[in-house]
Amino acid sequence: MRNWVLVGVPSSAGAHHAGQELAPGALRAAGLLDRLRAAGISVADGGDLPMTPFELGEPPYRNLSAVVRVAGLVRDRVASVLAGGAIPLIVGGDCTITLGVVAGYGRDVRLVYVDGDMDLGSRGNTDTPGSGILDSTGVSHLLGDGAPELTSLGGPGSAGDGAEAEPLIEPDRLALVGGDPRETSDAGRHYLTDRGVVFQEGPALAADPAGTARRALAAVGPGPLLVHFDVDVIDSGDLPLANFPHYDSGVSAAQAFACLRELGAEHSLTGLVLTEVNPTHDPSGRLIERYLDGIVGALAER
Numbered sequence: 001m002r003n004w005v006l007v008g009v010p011s012s013a014g015a016h017h018a019g020q021e022l023a024p025g026a027l028r029a030a031g032l033l034d035r036l037r038a039a040g041i042s043v044a045d046g047g048d049l050p051m052t053p054f055e056l057g058e059p060p061y062r063n064l065s066a067v068v069r070v071a072g073l074v075r076d077r078v079a080s081v082l083a084g085g086a087i088p089l090i091v092g093g094d095c096t097i098t099l100g101v102v103a104g105y106g107r108d109v110r111l112v113y114v115d116g117d118m119d120l121g122s123r124g125n126t127d128t129p130g131s132g133i134l135d136s137t138g139v140s141h142l143l144g145d146g147a148p149e150l151t152s153l154g155g156p157g158s159a160g161d162g163a164e165a166e167p168l169i170e171p172d173r174l175a176l177v178g179g180d181p182r183e184t185s186d187a188g189r190h191y192l193t194d195r196g197v198v199f200q201e202g203p204a205l206a207a208d209p210a211g212t213a214r215r216a217l218a219a220v221g222p223g224p225l226l227v228h229f230d231v232d233v234i235d236s237g238d239l240p241l242a243n244f245p246h247y248d249s250g251v252s253a254a255q256a257f258a259c260l261r262e263l264g265a266e267h268s269l270t271g272l273v274l275t276e277v278n279p280t281h282d283p284s285g286r287l288i289e290r291y292l293d294g295i296v297g298a299l300a301e302r
């Protein structure tokens, strides 16, 4: 059995406001490591990257330099964990950290992106979010559209690095799961379809969590698998822990975690990114307890 290494990324640099930078500390305090070990999972604590709280910044890409700095640190840390033969468990932090994670794996990686948003920017098929908030642009940046400082995180040859640019991930190695249909335009759906990115939205996830996971795995094909899990895939009426609410999305915590459990059981799983937990939404700690039940339960299936 391979060992996991937990890497905390206490950053809300790309977020709509502060709060997510507190998540690694809150999840540790709630017993994340002990609970994983109690479930039979071997995990070492790789510590946290530097605390990087939200700053507003200016459009078109707010707080870009901090987002780029954090993503670059994540990339290097993930590459080092992988070089040591371990499986990274990256605990964010806002969703822009996944750009650094993918860059750390390199372009061979397969990514199943479980998220309440498609993260294509507010206009659906463009690289610039109307708000300037980078947290909602992760997928378009992965596909090579957006700020060159982010699309080039993969180093020479990656998008933003000249005419022969390559995206951070091959589009046919990316599958999206759980997007709230109210948050995506048809232009966004066409953008994905045109590039060959398979996506299944929230209603599909709610109808058949395990089947949705299996279809996403089939879509990305065999190879090293990374899973991104944004807690905002869960209806805020069930578990309002996410930084940005999705009330009435119709995806229950049980359904989202059932999907994650199916992905977690996949033998090719070589990494998990957890994003968007905002502990300030949970003064009692009960939401984080339920979240940890779901995360630890999913990984314990391995």
Ligand SMILES: [Mn+2]
Binding pocket: 095, 115, 116, 117, 230, 232, 233, 276
């Ligand atoms: Mn999201």
